[in-house]
Amino acid sequence: MQNTNIELDKSPSPENVKRRQIIKTIGATIVASTIAAPFVNVRAQEKNFNGKTLRFLTWSDDTGLAALRNIAASFSAKTGAKIVADRADGTSGMVAKLKAAGNKPQYDVITLAGVGAYGLGDAGLLMQPDLARLPNLKDVPEQYRSGANGFGVGYLLWTDGLIYNTKTMKAAPTTHEALWDAKYSGRIFLPPPSWVEAVDLAIIAAQMSGGSQKNIAPGFQKLAQLKDRILMLGENPNQVAELFRTGALDLGGIYSPAFFPAAIKKPEYNMGVTYDMKEGFAAQLMYTVIPKSHPGDLDLIHAFINHSLDPLVQGKMAADVLNGPVNSKAIVSADGSRFVPSARHIADKALVHDDKALALVQSEWVRRYTEMFSA
Template identity: 30%
Template sequence: MMKTGLQTRLTAALVLAAASAAASSMAQASEVRVAWYGGNWGEAFKTCIADPFTARTGIRVIPEIGTSNTTLAKLRQQQARPTIDVAFLDGGISEIAQADGLLAELDPAAVTNMALLHPEAIYRDGRQQAFAVGAGYYSLGLTYNTSEITKAPESWEALWDPAYAGAVIVPSPANSAGVPFVVFLASISQTPLTDLSPVYQKLRRLDVTTYFDSSGAASNAFQSGEAVIGAHFNVGAWDLADKGLPIGFTVPKEGVWATDARLHLVKDAPQSENGKQFINQALTPEAASCLAERLYLGPAVKDAVVPEAVAAKMPWGPTGSIANLNLLDWTEVNSLRASITDAWNREVARQ
């Protein structure tokens, strides 16, 4: 039976639609969407992980830029139909995402480079199933202006030195470092978490120029000269020093608290297999070494090589290791977030 002109056109349209759908499916299969941080972090992730990954596999990496809290909000909004395949999240936010059921299990048989990690860098749930892996550690230590302070401070007590009154910065609870900082201060002063009032009283005596809400704001305060000393991440401090600013970073005698940038496979990710391959790439010694040089992240991979000049800027200081970091119990910290934030607003910020 001969087709009419209308039938011929309809057939052609269906063939074209099928071809377009197939092409779209193939395009999607050759990409992976990864949520990561902005600024020098995102640039480092692209250089150290994404570009080598694409060169090796041909899979294009599409970044979704945002903070951990921004990414967490996106994952919650997209839970029924996610578009993100892999997410970088900070410690603490990682546990919240897991509790919310937003993450897939990481199978060592599929992500084989998990075997290269230090045991501390594999995060497991109550069933001992891995839900996150560390891409590198960073710490909150003492950052200071080397033009104003010529000798590295030896103790956190330097924040209360009258010589620096009005030129001190510490994180507020609005920053991911704020609540852990309170818990850390309690730890080094042997204050029980059931009664943090001594920590709030001590913080109330601190003569700050500002409580910073973001790492960028902390860096800006040092860059402008507004801050002379304060609690800041080693990543941000050394980035300023690399730009030629008179900035130093030190690990006080009481130690530092630290966390890591973690990788997660999103539950029901549209390109789950590509996501597993991307995470595997991030866990190579080459990627870890590159991140150490670019961001001063302490490698989570056992055999990562760190140049001597870079080793001096690791989150644990020139002579330390992961064992020297104060790695908090994030489940405990998360359970205290609301109460610490409320107490901070009442007892510290509104002094």
């Protein structure tokens, strides 16, 4: 990092895939919190924090590095605050770090997946942020402002679309039904069973067949039709990308371009992503949380979270890691906007599953999915 006000405590080896594995949690339904009015003036969030330190925990993968580059570094340059950053291999690693610290103040801000936010909140290790001190939330749709029983502030959407071959397909598919098109038989891939994409695919298949998350049987019946038509389950994103490059794959999903943010931008890999399906697309809200025991200043902490929601910061994060921005005014580069859903798509088509209900059935669904595609 070029900014001298950012330090790294530790740098574990990146694991780009593990944080997408389903973590068993008691989970609760996302509750949209009412934001107190009026918001604190934006200028109050831009005060000089020179001499103050914020301790930040994030992922060790590309998403975490992008957070250090686009959020931490720019906040430090803007306010003079020193950022001490620690990274962990996946959301489960971050949860373990905070639980191990117990009541010892160790971190001020953590960015992680929803299951981790729910788990830490249920364990009594988080404090609820003061949403009135986050003026940039005014440009975030209400359903993405807060969740995890009020302990989390939404900061990005992990978005899953259909990945298609721009060389072998004349146009981007406009429905998930394309996965069942016989002309692509033997040339499609699906998400592996341990990923949340697999259960979201089952939910989408159920909705396409007259079912729902609460009535999943039609979804598994529809997925069974693909048993002998898939080339592979996409456990290894690098392998998926290589098969697109060599022309062995036409289509697959649901899957996120965030799994291969570099390869998908290279023309020779022939990969495109679409979120413009008539059924909508799956999305999972990722959160920023504040540990109950934190060493830093609350003004500094809220200013940092508010900065993460800045439209320019949101645009840079989205373009770097190919996740959906939650700020409806996010400024995404032309290159990045080809691979992330627009504000219109997010508002009209994003499908977020019921975490609380999913927690009760996910292990059984994973078992069924595994047995279906391993036989």
